[in-house]
Amino acid sequence: MNEAATPAQRFLRVLVTVGPGGLWLFLFVLLPSLLVLLASLLSRGPYGELGLPLGLHNYARALQPVYLEAFTESLLVGVWATLLSALLGYPLAFYIARHPKRDLLLFLLLLPFLTNFLIRVYAWLVLLQREGLVNALLGAFGLGPFAFYPSFGAVLLTTVYTFLPFFVLPVYASVERLDWQLLEAAYDLGARPFRAFLHAVLPQTYPGLFAGSVLVFIPAMGTFVVADLLGAGRVVLIGNLIQQQFGVTRDWAFGAALSVFLMGFVLLSLYLYARLQGERGLEELV
Amino acid sequence: MRRLLSLHALLVYLFLYVPILVIVALSFNESRRGVRFSGFTLDWYRALFQDPRVLEYFLNTLVVALVSTLVSTVLGTLLALGMVRYRFLGKELLRYLLYIPVVVPDVVMGISLLLLFAFSRELFGFPRLSLFTVILGHITFQLAFVTLVVRSRLLLLDPALEEAARDLGARGFQTFLHVTLPLAWPGVAAGALLALTLSLDDFVVTFFTAGPGATTLPLYIYSSVKLGVSPKVHALSTLIVGLSACFLALGYALSRRRV
Numbered sequence: 001m002n003e004a005a006t007p008a009q010r011f012l013r014v015l016v017t018v019g020p021g022g023l024w025l026f027l028f029v030l031l032p033s034l035l036v037l038l039a040s041l042l043s044r045g046p047y048g049e050l051g052l053p054l055g056l057h058n059y060a061r062a063l064q065p066v067y068l069e070a071f072t073e074s075l076l077v078g079v080w081a082t083l084l085s086a087l088l089g090y091p092l093a094f095y096i097a098r099h100p101k102r103d104l105l106l107f108l109l110l111l112p113f114l115t116n117f118l119i120r121v122y123a124w125l126v127l128l129q130r131e132g133l134v135n136a137l138l139g140a141f142g143l144g145p146f147a148f149y150p151s152f153g154a155v156l157l158t159t160v161y162t163f164l165p166f167f168v169l170p171v172y173a174s175v176e177r178l179d180w181q182l183l184e185a186a187y188d189l190g191a192r193p194f195r196a197f198l199h200a201v202l203p204q205t206y207p208g209l210f211a212g213s214v215l216v217f218i219p220a221m222g223t224f225v226v227a228d229l230l231g232a233g234r235v236v237l238i239g240n241l242i243q244q245q246f247g248v249t250r251d252w253a254f255g256a257a258l259s260v261f262l263m264g265f266v267l268l269s270l271y272l273y274a275r276l277q278g279e280r281g282l283e284e285l286v
Numbered sequence: 287m288r289r290l291l292s293l294h295a296l297l298v299y300l301f302l303y304v305p306i307l308v309i310v311a312l313s314f315n316e317s318r319r320g321v322r323f324s325g326f327t328l329d330w331y332r333a334l335f336q337d338p339r340v341l342e343y344f345l346n347t348l349v350v351a352l353v354s355t356l357v358s359t360v361l362g363t364l365l366a367l368g369m370v371r372y373r374f375l376g377k378e379l380l381r382y383l384l385y386i387p388v389v390v391p392d393v394v395m396g397i398s399l400l401l402l403f404a405f406s407r408e409l410f411g412f413p414r415l416s417l418f419t420v421i422l423g424h425i426t427f428q429l430a431f432v433t434l435v436v437r438s439r440l441l442l443l444d445p446a447l448e449e450a451a452r453d454l455g456a457r458g459f460q461t462f463l464h465v466t467l468p469l470a471w472p473g474v475a476a477g478a479l480l481a482l483t484l485s486l487d488d489f490v491v492t493f494f495t496a497g498p499g500a501t502t503l504p505l506y507i508y509s510s511v512k513l514g515v516s517p518k519v520h521a522l523s524t525l526i527v528g529l530s531a532c533f534l535a536l537g538y539a540l541s542r543r544r545v
Contacts, residue, residue, distance in 0.1 A: 095295040
């Protein structure tokens, strides 16, 4: 770019700009990732420390039925949360995009989302408790009270609540770019509303749909806080298993192996996304 | 059809707001439990403010957020600049490393940092888990977001402006200070704001990297919630929600003015 710069000057510039951040990423992102891989091959010592022997035993253990259950449970939460977010978020994105005050509506969508994550989870704990609002309302009809949690449903509901904007925003971006002339053309050609939507509108929103799905699926499957508070031992996800290994159980080697599996799921879903959207899609996602 | 869409939107917004409004209402409720409103009170706020630990946790949260935002904004802006302007060995690797904190579930991020600190302590005797390690952890995920936000802004800039500055005799650093930085400023500000929000919001990474004496507000909320629903947490949540709402409204107003 700058012809006048000597190689030494150019090197200095790269060093000053990229150096500190690059070093940081090397020390705190690359190195820890490698350490997780290393730890996953080690064993738990008598005092919970990491030690020899080296082997794949942690991975073998993670594939036992007890733990596989947590894997399927996590996938279920991820898939269901994505579907429910689509159900709630897809029409909402259209509504916002076509509303004259869409800036305000977007702001209102983001507001609860940018208040503390833990508080959003806590709010459902309060709503669903035995003396909570939901039971009070049902009680007015002579129903209940019910113990809504710990349960899979409570975990799912709260997960959807927490990550819904992740779905709406990318769909909204696609709807904004939508070419409505295609819809008119479909009508002109005699398509009924449903078919017109299916062929003229829906395909145009695929990028947003895919991006939204990945953005909900990954954190929904990877979180442990929601299941910890509203599943309270009844719903155990991979995240909860990992947290246990690094908490009370102190089996870091096994926890590291579980993390590698979780990362595997994440990379797999990103890979599928990239296949559907192309490399550029991945860039846009971030 | 349109009416159906409006109804749907109304219901979703209710779904988003009712839980938070219930917490706000309960924080002023006299009775400890239940939803029956038995009378207005500020007792829970009083109890909160009289708890010296809460002040300490608040200060911890603030220190972590401000220090980490400052460091990550400076490092991230420089990194974005270098990645947009120069070609160098390992740039591809760096690009992938930037994506890791964005896509990795936060549990994995937390335990990998915990492992790093544990290994480092074994080998070099430091760092002990403390506010310092929490700050290191926060900078790590913030750095990725700041860099990506600033980079997307820099990519929009017209390189001719910098060339003009150079043609007029500005030196590298002068160009940066008087041309590049002012042009990139909205991106830097947006990145910093995002970093601040992420830090204030973070629970999971803090959970794994905090040692004794390094309790932040999210950690405090978590440990109280584990013990059960409490009106003091309602009050604290209401304050946090109120503050972030003011914050966001301010940002919203500013962004509208610029347009």
